Amino acid sequence: MKKERRVTVPTLQEMKKRGEKIAMLTGYDFLTAQLLDRAGVDVILVGDTLGMVFQGHESTLPVTVDEVIYHTRAVRRGIHSALLVADLPFLSYQVSIEEAVRNAGRMLKEGGAVAVKLEGGSTAVPVISALVQAGIPVMGHVGLAPQSCNLIGGHKVQGKTVEDIEQLLEDAQAVEDAGAFSVVIEAVPWPVAREITSCVTIPTIGIGAGPYCDGQVLVTPDLLGLFTAFKPHFVRRFAQLGDETLKAFETYVSEVRTGGFPTLDESYSLDESLLKEWQQVSREIPIAPDREV
Numbered sequence: 270m271k272k273e274r275r276v277t278v279p280t281l282q283e284m285k286k287r288g289e290k291i292a293m294l295t296g297y298d299f300l301t302a303q304l305l306d307r308a309g310v311d312v313i314l315v316g317d318t319l320g321m322v323f324q325g326h327e328s329t330l331p332v333t334v335d336e337v338i339y340h341t342r343a344v345r346r347g348i349h350s351a352l353l354v355a356d357l358p359f360l361s362y363q364v365s366i367e368e369a370v371r372n373a374g375r376m377l378k379e380g381g382a383v384a385v386k387l388e389g390g391s392t393a394v395p396v397i398s399a400l401v402q403a404g405i406p407v408m409g410h411v412g413l414a415p416q417s418c419n420l421i422g423g424h425k426v427q428g429k430t431v432e433d434i435e436q437l438l439e440d441a442q443a444v445e446d447a448g449a450f451s452v453v454i455e456a457v458p459w460p461v462a463r464e465i466t467s468c469v470t471i472p473t474i475g476i477g478a479g480p481y482c483d484g485q486v487l488v489t490p491d492l493l494g495l496f497t498a499f500k501p502h503f504v505r506r507f508a509q510l511g512d513e514t515l516k517a518f519e520t521y522v523s524e525v526r527t528g529g530f531p532t533l534d535e536s537y538s539l540d541e542s543l544l545k546e547w548q549q550v551s552r553e554i555p556i557a558p559d560r561e562v
């Protein structure tokens with residue numbers, strides 16, 4: 270019997286050593302998680318992007334700990350192999366170390382996640398260290414930090430000056446030194462992401478950070494062409510499910526309106542003897558002439 274592959278934190282580190290690329294995607298629900306897992310995705314992230322692509326908010330800021338836990342539980346039920354990472358939403362880890370440990374712990378205890386992800390470089394060191402000491406694996410996230418979009422004036426490419434570039438390198442190294450097992454690099458020019466990837470020993474997972482990272486992540490509804498409000502430069506739509514889905518919904522509406530759905534084949538019929546019995550007690554039952562019983 271084929272042995273089932275289960276991705277763990279050390280698996281990702283071994284993949285980096287072997288030069289094997291890591292495929293990570295976001296997931297928010299049971300059905301999609303099943304498909305991601307079957308496709309061989311190594312890491313499924315219940316990202317706080319759920320606020321935008323699932324709830325329709327303009328940013329990730331409104332997402333709560335309870336909401337991430339709710340989605341993480343659903344995704345957990347769809348996974349056999351992939352490593353499940355839950356995102357720590359805005360204000361769940363910035364207020365105090367104690368709150369951070371409690372909220373991150375809930376992701377594991379109640380959500381069934383194996384690890385958490387949080388945004389921040391050097392400034393996040395105390396919280397990363399505390400979580401790791403508590404036995405909670407942490408994925409870092411440097412470069413564009415969407416939870417700080419109000420501070421930085423939107424979702425912009427990072428590393429625009431030499432000082433910024435040096436800070437990015439310092440941030441990634443600090444995240445590794447604090448004990449993170451991996452780090453997401455978001456919206457960073459590829460030469461900088463390549464340099465970070467060669468400097469740190471933990472796997473780097475890029476999103477808008479070029480091809481030289483140890484792995485890649487995309488927001489799944491972007492990849493599927495389901496989220497179409499805007500398309501970041503780095504997104505490739507591997508399918509056009511938005512168009513396909515819309516077509517299916519429109520066809521359904523039209524078939525219902527014209528009586529084309531459901532057909533009798535798509536309906537439950539009545540056993541002939543039961544029908545006869547019924548007709549004896551109520552002879553008024555109209556049976557359509559073309560109706561098969």
Ligand code: KIV
Nearest residue numbers: 295316317318453486
């Ligand atoms: O929340 C999220 O989905 C993320 C990915 C974009 C990495 O942080």
